[in-house]
Amino acid sequence: MPFTPVCSLNDIPALGARRYVRDDGLTIAVFRGEGDKIFALNDKCPHKGGPLSQGIVYGETVACPLHNWCISLKDGTASLPDIGVTERFAVRVVNDVVELDPWSQDLTSIADASLTTK
Amino acid sequence: MEMQKMKLVVIGNGMAGIRAVEELLKIAPDLYDITVFGAEPHPNYNRILLSPVLAGEQALQDIILNDFDWYEQNKICLHTSKKVIKIDRKAREVIADDGTRQAYDRLLMATGSNPFILPIDGATLNGVLTYRDIYDTEQMIEASAKYKQAVVIGGGLLGLEAANGLRLRGMDVTVIHIMPWLMERQLDQTASAMLQKSLAQKGLQFRLEAHTQSLQGNAAGEVVAVQLKDGELIPAQLVVMAVGIRPNTVLAESCGLHCNRGLVVNDTMQTYDPRIYAVGECVSHRGVAYGLVAPLFEQAKVAANHLALFGIGRYTGSLTSTKLKVTGVDLFSAGNFAGGEDYEEIVLADPGAGVYKKLVLKDDKLVGAVMYGDTVDGAWYYQLLRDETNIAAMRERLMWGESNLGDVGHQGQNKAAVMLDSAEVCGCNGVCKGAIVKAIKDKGLFTLDEVRKHTKASSSCGSCTGLVEQILMFTAGGDYSEAPKKKAMCGCTDHTHQEVRDAIRKEHLLTIPQVQQFMHWRTPNGCASCRPAINYYLLSTWPHEAIDDPQSRFINERSHANIQKDGTYSVIPRMWGGHTNSGELRRIADVVDKYHIPTVKVTGGQRLDLLGIKKEDLPAVWKELDMPSGHAYAKALRTVKTCVGSEWCRFGTQDSTKMGQELERALWRMQAPHKVKLAVSGCPRNCAESGIKDVGIIGVESGWELYVGGNGGIKTEVAQFFCKVKTHQEVLEYSGAFLQIYREEGWYLERTVHYINRVGLDYVKAKVVEDAANREALWARLQFTLDGEPDPWHEPERAGVDLKQFIPIAVVA
Numbered sequence: 001m002p003f004t005p006v007c008s009l010n011d012i013p014a015l016g017a018r019r020y021v022r023d024d025g026l027t028i029a030v031f032r033g034e035g036d037k038i039f040a041l042n043d044k045c046p047h048k049g050g051p052l053s054q055g056i057v058y059g060e061t062v063a064c065p066l067h068n069w070c071i072s073l074k075d076g077t078a079s080l081p082d083i084g085v086t087e088r089f090a091v092r093v094v095n096d097v098v099e100l101d102p103w104s105q106d107l108t109s110i111a112d113a114s115l116t117t118k
Numbered sequence: 119m120e121m122q123k124m125k126l127v128v129i130g131n132g133m134a135g136i137r138a139v140e141e142l143l144k145i146a147p148d149l150y151d152i153t154v155f156g157a158e159p160h161p162n163y164n165r166i167l168l169s170p171v172l173a174g175e176q177a178l179q180d181i182i183l184n185d186f187d188w189y190e191q192n193k194i195c196l197h198t199s200k201k202v203i204k205i206d207r208k209a210r211e212v213i214a215d216d217g218t219r220q221a222y223d224r225l226l227m228a229t230g231s232n233p234f235i236l237p238i239d240g241a242t243l244n245g246v247l248t249y250r251d252i253y254d255t256e257q258m259i260e261a262s263a264k265y266k267q268a269v270v271i272g273g274g275l276l277g278l279e280a281a282n283g284l285r286l287r288g289m290d291v292t293v294i295h296i297m298p299w300l301m302e303r304q305l306d307q308t309a310s311a312m313l314q315k316s317l318a319q320k321g322l323q324f325r326l327e328a329h330t331q332s333l334q335g336n337a338a339g340e341v342v343a344v345q346l347k348d349g350e351l352i353p354a355q356l357v358v359m360a361v362g363i364r365p366n367t368v369l370a371e372s373c374g375l376h377c378n379r380g381l382v383v384n385d386t387m388q389t390y391d392p393r394i395y396a397v398g399e400c401v402s403h404r405g406v407a408y409g410l411v412a413p414l415f416e417q418a419k420v421a422a423n424h425l426a427l428f429g430i431g432r433y434t435g436s437l438t439s440t441k442l443k444v445t446g447v448d449l450f451s452a453g454n455f456a457g458g459e460d461y462e463e464i465v466l467a468d469p470g471a472g473v474y475k476k477l478v479l480k481d482d483k484l485v486g487a488v489m490y491g492d493t494v495d496g497a498w499y500y501q502l503l504r505d506e507t508n509i510a511a512m513r514e515r516l517m518w519g520e521s522n523l524g525d526v527g528h529q530g531q532n533k534a535a536v537m538l539d540s541a542e543v544c545g546c547n548g549v550c551k552g553a554i555v556k557a558i559k560d561k562g563l564f565t566l567d568e569v570r571k572h573t574k575a576s577s578s579c580g581s582c583t584g585l586v587e588q589i590l591m592f593t594a595g596g597d598y599s600e601a602p603k604k605k606a607m608c609g610c611t612d613h614t615h616q617e618v619r620d621a622i623r624k625e626h627l628l629t630i631p632q633v634q635q636f637m638h639w640r641t642p643n644g645c646a647s648c649r650p651a652i653n654y655y656l657l658s659t660w661p662h663e664a665i666d667d668p669q670s671r672f673i674n675e676r677s678h679a680n681i682q683k684d685g686t687y688s689v690i691p692r693m694w695g696g697h698t699n700s701g702e703l704r705r706i707a708d709v710v711d712k713y714h715i716p717t718v719k720v721t722g723g724q725r726l727d728l729l730g731i732k733k734e735d736l737p738a739v740w741k742e743l744d745m746p747s748g749h750a751y752a753k754a755l756r757t758v759k760t761c762v763g764s765e766w767c768r769f770g771t772q773d774s775t776k777m778g779q780e781l782e783r784a785l786w787r788m789q790a791p792h793k794v795k796l797a798v799s800g801c802p803r804n805c806a807e808s809g810i811k812d813v814g815i816i817g818v819e820s821g822w823e824l825y826v827g828g829n830g831g832i833k834t835e836v837a838q839f840f841c842k843v844k845t846h847q848e849v850l851e852y853s854g855a856f857l858q859i860y861r862e863e864g865w866y867l868e869r870t871v872h873y874i875n876r877v878g879l880d881y882v883k884a885k886v887v888e889d890a891a892n893r894e895a896l897w898a899r900l901q902f903t904l905d906g907e908p909d910p911w912h913e914p915e916r917a918g919v920d921l922k923q924f925i926p927i928a929v930v931a
Contacts, residue, residue: 007927015643015669019926030927034642047562051685054673056646063646065673065681067562070646082562 003092003099009036012098017053017062019043022102028089029053030098031073033060039073040091040100046071046084123151126425127212127222129202129369131156133165133578134398134414135228136184141422143192149426152194153220155212157201160252161186166411166546166579168255172283178252183577205373207391224393224425227370227381231363231399231409236271240333245341246357249280258358262287265355269293269344271330273300275440277360278317284356285321292323292352294330294344296361304440304451308467309474309490316447316472325350333357365400365407380407385432387421395421403435410438411546411578419548439500439545450496453486453503454478461485464517475517482510495519497585501541543585546578551589558593566590591832608647610639615651615865622655628664630656644670651866654753657789658861661903666918674751677923678910679736687736688729691745692786695760695778695798696724702745709742723757723795725750737924740911746786747911753867754789755796758782759807763800763817772817774800777846781815784850785857787907788900791864791873794857795829809837812870813853818842822849826856826882827871835871838879841887855886855896862899 012018012032020028020040027043029052037060043053050066060073070079076086090104126142128135131154139152156162162184170176189196200214211221233248235241245265247257262268262284270281273295281291293300299310300317314324329347336342344352365380376382376390380402387395387403397417399409408414413436423431439452455478457463462479471491477499478486483506487499498520502509509516520537537543539552557563557572569586570577576586606612613621618637627633630652634644644652649670656664668676679687693702706726710718717729725748731739740747750756760778764770778798788794797806798815807830808814814825814837821844828837843852859882864873874882886893910917 011922011927013669013920016920018922020928021926027926048683049685050683051681054677054681054685056649056672057669058643058645058649059641061645066683068646 003090003101005094005097006030006100007098009038009093009096009098012038015057017055017057019051019053020100020102026102027051027053028100028102029062030091030100031057031062033057033073036093037073038091038093038098040089041071041073041076042087042089042105044086045069046078046086047082052086124149124223125221126150126152126224126226127220128152128154128226128228129212130228130230130398130400131158131160131162131196131198132228132230132398133162133183133411134230134418135226136162137415138226138228138397138418138421138425139194140184141419142425145422145428146426150224152192153197153222154189154194155197155200155202155214155220157199158251158253159199161189161196161198163252164578165251168249168252169279169283172255172258172280173286174283202369205369205394207373207394210393222393224395226421226425227389227394227396227400228398229366229369229381229400231407232366233359234362234364235359236330236361238330238332240335240341241359243333243335243341243357244339245355246333246359249276249358249360250363258284258356259287261356262289266290267292267352267354268356268358269352269354270358270360271344272360272362273297273324273326274303274360274362275301277358278313280358280360281322282317282320284358289356290323291321292325292354294325294328294346294352296327296329298327300324300326304455304488305449305490306455306476306488309449309451309476309488312469312472312474312490313447313449325352363399363409365402367400370396370400378402379405385420385434386424386429387417387433388424395425397421403433406435408436408438410440412436412548413438415547437500437504439496448489448491448493450489450493450499451487452496452500453484455486455488457486466517477516479509479513482508482513484509484516497542497545497582498537500545504542537589543589544573544575544578544582546582547574549573549575554586554589555593558590563590607651608645610634610641610644610648611637613637618652619655619659619863619865622652622659626660628656628660630667630670654789654791654866658903661899662906668918668920675753676920677733677736678740678747678751678919679731679733680751682729684730686730686732688727688750689731689736689739689743690721690725690727690748690750691743692748692782693725693745694782695758695775697775697779698726705743705745709739712742713739715739721750721757723750724759725757734924734926737914737921747909749786752789753792754787755782755785755794757795758785759795759797759811761799761801761805763798767800769803770800770817771819772800772822774798774806774815774817777815777817777822777849778806780846781850781853784854785900785904787904787909788857788861790857790861791866792869794870796853810834811837813837813856815849815853820844824849824852824856827874827879829869829871831869835869838874840879840883851893851897852886854900855893856882858896858900858903859885861903862896 006020017029017031020030029041029043031039043051045052045064047069048066050064052062052064052071054065055062061070063070069082076088078084087105090101092099164181164183167181171178200216200218202212203215204213211219213219233250247254268284268289268291270277270293273293281293285291299307300314301310331347332345333341334343334345341357344354367377367381370381371377381396381400382402383389383396387397389396398414416436417433420431420433457478464477466475473491476488484502537551540550542550554573554575561572563569566587569590576583607615633652653667653670673681679689681687713735715728715731719727721727758778758781760775763774764772781796794812796813797808797811799806799808800817802816804816808816810828810830814828816823823842824840825837826840829835843849860870860873908916910919914921
């Protein structure tokens with residue numbers, strides 16, 4: 001699937017996020033973490049579906065605004081002792097333009113997590 | 119090829135046997151093929167809760183512990199309604215009354231006990247029951263619908279619970295007891311007398327030191343009366359015998375196992391046949407047969423350990439404690455409560471208030487306790503007793519309970535908070551506080567049911583339910599973030615909140631990275647707990663100098679609205695002192711219609727809450743409401759609640775509405791360590807509830823009284839008297855100065871009450887009330903801070919609101 005430009009890097013506040021709404025209504029959160037690294041996750045906490053884009057970002061983690069679950073931006077998994085995982089999406093920065101592949105749902109992280117929690 | 123598993127047969131499908139199976143499955147799930155025989159038609163249920171079922175407070179399905187699915191899921195072969203009648207120890211096989219045969223490698227006997235039937239005439243008449251299982255309970259419930267008069271023989275724990283249940287089902291109940299006082303095995307005479315009085319008030323009748331001679335029946339073979347030895351004849355169509363239990367050892371004896379008032383076991387719960395283990399009420403361990411649930415569960419754990427071939431558990435006997443499960447009667451007893459020579463007693467008796475406590479001491483140790491009326495500290499005394507704690511140092515305060523020991527910090531700290539992690543909460547299942555706290559934290563538990571499922575605490579007799587709820591409340595908390603109790607601010611640093619505050623002031627630090635660098639933060643940019651705190655400290659210490667960092671604020675303070683569970687927001691516009699008018703209401707109505715706002719709710723702070731607003735709509739909603747932000751989403755001044763006051767009220771002595779509005783206009787936009795709420799009442803009737811506000815003001819004939827440090831949160835705190843002043847201007851200055859010192863010195867997420875308890879009310883009074891110059895300076899600093907502070911709803915650019923957040927990004931065409 002193709003990467004599409006969605007915004008410039010500076011449209012996302014440092015240690016913040018923006019929301020991207022896909023044609024089918026799914027909201028993808030695009031994060032700007034430590035050192036301007038960009039990540040994209042389904043905007044849904046694995047706990048109770050809280051909008052992760054609205055959480056506080058630190059390092060490579062976001063704290064969900066509803067119940068403070070801490071989700072890794074890198075792989076979408078919740079920090080222990082919480083258990084859960086959110087899908088990640090392919091995203092990159094080319095010449096300060098953020099490019100997202102909104103159909104690149106990566107489910108391998110979910111499969112990994114279900115193996116480790118067994 | 120799969121290895122042949124060993125075969126475990128369990129005789130008895132009750133609480134002790136199945137608990138042993140559960141413990142075994144926990145540690146060695148694949149060791150055995152398990153077969154269970156039960157004489158009753160039901161799956162394993164909670165025998166202790168038969169009393170609430172009889173009393174109509176619980177239903178039968180509520181007391182099932184392991185339903186049929188559980189047996190299936192764990193691949194346990196369950197035979198219900200089958201009584202094992204023979205054990206062939208040589209062939210290692212059991213035989214049930216229907217001919218079923220089952221071979222075993224290990225056998226676990228949990229045959230329980232049988233109720234003792236008095237050997238008197240008429241004992242076999244219809245309508246004469248014992249109280250032991252679901253069948254008995256159903257019979258009693260049925261009888262209570264048909265008949266009016268009941269006699270319970272036996273005034274022990276079980277007898278009284280049966281009598282209470284039958285009384286609640288409408289019967290006239292007489293309890294016949296052979297001893298001089300009720301529950302003599304658990305209570306001394308004084309406590310027993312109080313119990314009897316309270317049960318008599320519930321309508322029970324008693325015959326003490328009464329011997330039952332015979333039961334009389336009619337021609338149809340139904341019981342009609344109970345004949346006492348002294349000649350009295352008590353009419354009864356239902357007679358319940360609750361005079362004790364005997365270990366059920368018929369089967370054990372028939373196969374030649376050594377029994378002596380119970381099936382004799384060693385400390386590993388093994389009988390004289392090494393392949394056969396036994397647990398529960400059928401067992402005699404070191405000469406003692408237990409009839410309470412906690413020891414049985416301890417036995418089950420040990421037996422499971424040995425069945426699992428781990429071989430490390432030993433059961434060395436139990437101390438027991440008792441609670442009576444009669445709603446409205448609080449009773450606790452443990453250990454040697456009778457005392458006697460060589461023992462000392464501490465007694466508190468207030469029969470008028472229905473409170474009695476007796477502690478029995480020997481050699482500076484607690485050896486027994488009886489409590490009636492006030493049993494909150496039962497678990498604590500029981501712990502002291504079991505641990506044989508030396509109580510010499512706390513002797514004079516011992517009677518007043520755990521919460522009166524030592525300096526526990528602020529008033530109203532609940533019992534759950536001060537309990538040690540090792541203290542036992544649930545006696546039935548042997549669960550200590552630490553295990554519950556760990557489960558709540560690790561598994562993110564929020565409800566009592568979840569805690570029951572994960573820890574088993576409060577799932578047997580239920581008498582510790584209140585305590586478990588307290589622990590849950592205390593551990594899970596009510597806020598999204600934890601209160602600043604720990605020493606270090608968070609995992610990013612070892613510095614305390616105070617150290618960070620001090621460094622910001624002393625070093626004139628102005629940004630979060632500066633603070634983190636200066637104080638050697640371990641993480642590159644902090645975390646979700648320290649960043650909001652540092653951001654607040656910077657802004658409150660260096661107003662108009664430090665720059666706000668919205669990304670270090672919780673979403674509500676970034677989007678200036680309250681996030682809801684579905685990701686929508688709520689908006690609460692400010693209504694000065696709870697006053698509104700037709701223009702505002704009309705605009706609110708129009709906005710509600712235009713933006714399809716699903717819920718409009720009146721808040722406790724005398725304002726209107728518009729709920730369910732999409733984030734995209736927030737800027738337009740604010741603009742069209744054309745009302746100031748209510749800051750209902752912020753750690754800031756929320757509302758000033760007012761009563762109607764002297765303008766309308768016939769009792770009003772002061773114009774509280776005007777005073778409240780003046781305060782609100784002077785203080786709005788004020789950020790603080792936590793939310794701040796005020797109230798102004800126009801007379802001591804206090805209709806604005808000033809007593810539970812951070813600053814509460816009450817008008818009196820000669821001026822205004824100020825109260826501080828109240829709140830109505832998880833733990834309601836009553837505000838303390840601060841000072842009395844005369845004029846409106848003084849109310850503003852004293853209130854403002856108090857809030858400013860709290861703003862400057864309070865720790866992030868610390869409410870006023872906790873700030874005051876930390877530094878002391880006298881200190882705050884000295885700084886604000888007694889030191890006029892300091893008060894004026896504080897008040898001036900607050901006004902300087904608020905001067906020119908923008909309203910984020912209407913001056914978003916100046917307030918630094920990130921407006922891009924409201925619009926989703928889109929594919930650039």
